[in-house]
Amino acid sequence: MLAEIITIGDEILIGQIIDSNSAWMGQQLNKAGIRVKQITSVSDDKQHILSALADAAIRADIILITGGLGPTKDDITKSTLAEYFGVGMIESQPALENVERIFAKYNRPLLNINRLQAQVPSNCEVVENKNGTAPGMWFNAGGKIYVSMPGVPFEMMYMMEEQVIPKLKASFKLPYIIHKTTLTVGEGESFLAERIADIEDALPAHIKLAYLPKLGQVRLRLSGSGDDENILAAEIAEYAAKIVERVGAFVVATDDVPLEKAIMDYMAARGLTLSVAESCTGGYISHLFTQHAGSSKVFLGGAVSYSNQIKEDALGVQHATLEQYGAVSEETVTEMVEGALRNFKSDFAIAVTGIAGPDGGTPDKPVGTVWIAAACGTKTVKKKFTFGNKRQQNIERSATSALFMLNTLLKDVEK
Amino acid sequence: MLAEIITIGDEILIGQIIDSNSAWMGQQLNKAGIRVKQITSVSDDKQHILSALADAAIRADIILITGGLGPTKDDITKSTLAEYFGVGMIESQPALENVERIFAKYNRPLLNINRLQAQVPSNCEVVENKNGTAPGMWFNAGGKIYVSMPGVPFEMMYMMEEQVIPKLKASFKLPYIIHKTTLTVGEGESFLAERIADIEDALPAHIKLAYLPKLGQVRLRLSGSGDDENILAAEIAEYAAKIVERVGAFVVATDDVPLEKAIMDYMAARGLTLSVAESCTGGYISHLFTQHAGSSKVFLGGAVSYSNQIKEDALGVQHATLEQYGAVSEETVTEMVEGALRNFKSDFAIAVTGIAGPDGGTPDKPVGTVWIAAACGTKTVKKKFTFGNKRQQNIERSATSALFMLNTLLKDVEK
Structure with a gap:
């Protein structure tokens, strides 16, 4: 119909x-x-x-x-x-x-x-x-x-x-339509497509697979229609399971939820809490979490440490570190994330500091240079990214990368 | 075309x-x-x-x-x-x-x-x-x-x-199309329309006026088309000036900029700084400011104090205040905004605490109850709002109301 x-x-x-x-x-x-x-x-x-x-x-x-x-x-x-x-x-x-x-x-x-x-x-x-x-x-x-x-x-x-x-x-007598989405992070659309080409080729005519990419994430969506709801649901579940089995390393969620929601659900199920120390993302990561109902179970809050003074006062970043290495550095992001863990008393924390642009770049650290860290009591991981020169994109990509690093740390720690 | x-x-x-x-x-x-x-x-x-x-x-x-x-x-x-x-x-x-x-x-x-x-x-x-x-x-x-x-x-x-x-x-040879927007805050669409009815009636056929309302703000947009760019621009500027003259008390910006950008431009021109203490808006206000290039001149940062612990630790809200009056109260929002001023060393601060929903409401304080404060060294204003039961709308309306209160305070202080 x-x-x-x-x-x-x-x-x-x-x-x-x-x-x-x-x-x-x-x-x-x-x-x-x-x-x-x-x-x-x-x-x-x-x-x-x-x-x-x-x-x-x-x-x-x-x-x-x-x-x-x-x-x-x-x-x-x-x-x-x-x-x-x-x-x-x-x-x-x-x-x-x-x-x-x-x-x-x-x-x-x-x-x-x-x-x-x-x-x-x-x-x-x-x-x-x-x-x-x-x-x-x-x-x-x-x-x-x-x-x-x-x-x-x-x-x-x-x-x-x-x-x-x-x-x-x-x-009308209507058919059943079922969608099933698998959210992946960290692998490109074309690489995923290659890995699951045989599964896609074997799909029956009434079930289709779509790739929906968005800044480092790809949603794999199976859509089917049929007259018998149970048979259709079972068929789609079977193909979804095959896909998850094949690309499981990149799977963050087997529902159609945003990345931060998948992470929050995972943490909520384990009673884990999170805080943030945001510089160049300026509150965007906090907003991603807090837009969802029930976020207060996991998300305690954090600092939007836009100025260096707030990095020192709210997160305990050493004045000497900022002087010697600058606000956008491995040393600073490490002190930020560990300061968030300590001051906000959360199980996990993420920190982001970078140059969102369009101004503020230097030859050494051009616009788009971003340091991100994720930490828990036993482990701190940090990484430097070099994004582009568009402010809004740099903010969004920094957020997605921070979420991805947090997700990886959560899975690593559980092992 | x-x-x-x-x-x-x-x-x-x-x-x-x-x-x-x-x-x-x-x-x-x-x-x-x-x-x-x-x-x-x-x-x-x-x-x-x-x-x-x-x-x-x-x-x-x-x-x-x-x-x-x-x-x-x-x-x-x-x-x-x-x-x-x-x-x-x-x-x-x-x-x-x-x-x-x-x-x-x-x-x-x-x-x-x-x-x-x-x-x-x-x-x-x-x-x-x-x-x-x-x-x-x-x-x-x-x-x-x-x-x-x-x-x-x-x-x-x-x-x-x-x-x-x-x-x-x-x-193609395209006609020139020019839009000129005046941003007003604090007066309803129909009241504005009544005040400028004669200006609107006198507009020539090639210039139109549109009212674009959005959560307490109304944009008045003049749009004209013509073959001579200079003549058209002068005509539109003339009508825009008439409108500003008539409803100047409500005008926040004479460009098509968002409310927070108009406020930042105003503060930047006067060398003023801002910090925030966000509970139910969860980083959204910070994100509104920091999405704009150059925001670091005005916006120092702040706390996303989602948990009560962070309200105490990062903002210095008294434990007794939270116990006695609750997190969503005049007393708490006052301590939040004054804590932000003090801890983040800014000239102005805004604070928001409320129940965004869908859960967390009580008969006394239903979902949608929000306390907002704006402060500078010499003055603190605070107000209780009762919004609806939709989480995303409550977050957005809280942010707009906080910006509006900050804007009013800035103008009051200058007088």
């Missing part, structure tokens, strides 16, 4: 907002066994919307539309849908009651422009919007299903979860 | 990644005077890619393609482009040298699969990829320009900025 998503509105095309709705909708549809064939973003232009609808209906069975349902004049989705289906507009009693309910709740007078929100094409079934005034609309026409929803994320999400997905499941 | 963006790869359609590339590309193209007509995301399927290319070429003059250029078998963009243009593949010497350079740099052996990355359709001009092995490709065919780029954001961004945009500008 194929679906397409059409987003309507200039704000995506001019880059004012990032379309995060479609990714979320794609996930929900996939879980329900519906594959997304295409996502199309078009402007608030009637002819363009009409042709996008007609094109989507040729390729897919279900067309989900978001956006363009506001009360202002640049929102033309409803009248365009009426024209597409060749019907007129009517006032929907349930939609009007919903608008009235919301205005009463906020004690606002109902303007004419708001009452117009209850107008819908006459062939639609209204989908209730508990979180806003614009009604959703469900159309069954020419053997296809069309659903129009607001672009406001939480209004759309509520409609999808509570009404649209259940109704789609009731309307 | 119209462009379309085609993204290739299942990862967007199944919702594994959010397509942030297209929004960034839309911004860059707009700045160059090129409007994006449609964004289309398609799967790694040859027939589908072929028809997406043909459809885009009917509507637009420039077709930008991202994704599907990796060395593995699921990446079929190159062979599909060759088929689309009816040409064969050749080995590109510059592309091969780039692959060799990168493998030499990382001391890795060059595999056959990597060498294949230098294969390109014979009618293309290679666009150098300084940050990866997959070459970009520029095609001029049937009066249209096609550019294929990797999906890895920083590889694509480098190509766009350094090569594709300049080359597009050289290929």
Whole structure:
């Protein structure tokens, strides 16, 4: 069963907002066994919307539309849908009651422009919007299903979860779709591909393998579809196990989780704690950990020691070390990581000091020079990296490398 | 001049990644005077890619393609482009040298699969990829320009900025498009709109005003297009000055810069320094500052005091205070911010402590309860916020509120 998503509105095309709705909708549809064939973003232009609808209906069975349902004049989705289906507009009693309910709740007078929100094409079934005034609309026409929803994320999400997905499941006999992701770190995409070429070649037609690389990490994603959920899950688990067996040295997680989350889960399961001493990453590593719920079990905190003074005061780096070797040196990163362990009383610590750029480089230590250390009570490892000259990338790559070193140390210590 | 963006790869359609590339590309193209007509995301399927290319070429003059250029078998963009243009593949010497350079740099052996990355359709001009092995490709065919780029954001961004945009500008006579943004904080969108209604009404047809609200901030963006750059710039500057004159009390910056950058620029101009004490924001505020070049002039660093122990050890919060009032309290945030000032020797400091969620709430202090303080030697201000129950939003809103409080304190102190 194929679906397409059409987003309507200039704000995506001019880059004012990032379309995060479609990714979320794609996930929900996939879980329900519906594959997304295409996502199309078009402007608030009637002819363009009409042709996008007609094109989507040729390729897919279900067309989900978001956006363009506001009360202002640049929102033309409803009248365009009426024209597409060749019907007129009517006032929907349930939609009007919903608008009235919301205005009463906020004690606002109902303007004419708001009452117009209850107008819908006459062939639609209204989908209730508990979180806003614009009604959703469900159309069954020419053997296809069309659903129009607001672009406001939480209004759309509520409609999808509570009404649209259940109704789609009731309307079709859907196959099961299962994804299984293995997260690897420290080996390039092409080297991984070579190592598992025979496993990939032996995959049946209904199971596919994708390589998703990102700054030193590669996700290996198996995706399959079938009518029997148990058989499919077993098949995919079998191929995933073969892959893990083959490239196990690089596997950090057998779920679709970010690297830092995989490390935290590993540490949480063993009751281990972590602190950080961040110079050039400037809080980014801390943010990676603390964005996840439950991070306080593992992550105690640390110092963002951007100035040398804070390296001395918060981490106990010796003034003489900074004088003699400089802030970006093996000696300093060692004192930073050991200072974090000591001062923050954690089982493990990581430290990063480097020149993120674009300024601050010297012939000896050009922009992109970064020293990273990971340590526990019994072992300290440190390494020098030479990244490029882009600040944001240097920050991200430093973080990924620090996480990778921590991961390796954790596994080494367990042996 | 119209462009379309085609993204290739299942990862967007199944919702594994959010397509942030297209929004960034839309911004860059707009700045160059090129409007994006449609964004289309398609799967790694040859027939589908072929028809997406043909459809885009009917509507637009420039077709930008991202994704599907990796060395593995699921990446079929190159062979599909060759088929689309009816040409064969050749080995590109510059592309091969780039692959060799990168493998030499990382001391890795060059595999056959990597060498294949230098294969390109014979009618293309290679666009150098300084940050990866997959070459970009520029095609001029049937009066249209096609550019294929990797999906890895920083590889694509480098190509766009350094090569594709300049080359597009050289290929077409484009109108000048100028945007001028005024950043305001502390006043709602509709209230701002009311204050400047007459200025907005008086705008000529080729200049438009957009309101871009985001968590307590509103950007007022004037966008104009014209054939004479100087005349257009002068016109827009005139309207921008009128707006600033009218709502000056809320203006933080007259450039399109993030709030924290505007604050840093203000502090740098006055030789002021800043430190932070972050609990529930977990390094996010530090990251906001340190992502910007030159931040070390103002930002000294601070503590990510996730655990109570670190609040005591790094910030000098009294054990009794934590016992009696709890970590999320006026008393604790006050000791945190004053501890940061004292221990990190900065002119100004901000501190945040709260319950980001989803767990950790109590009837007294539900998830979303956050105490924030800003201080300098002569003044400490603190405030309690009650945000919602979404962790990521609570982190972001806490950061914005802390920045806003710091901004207000800076202006108050100067008076």
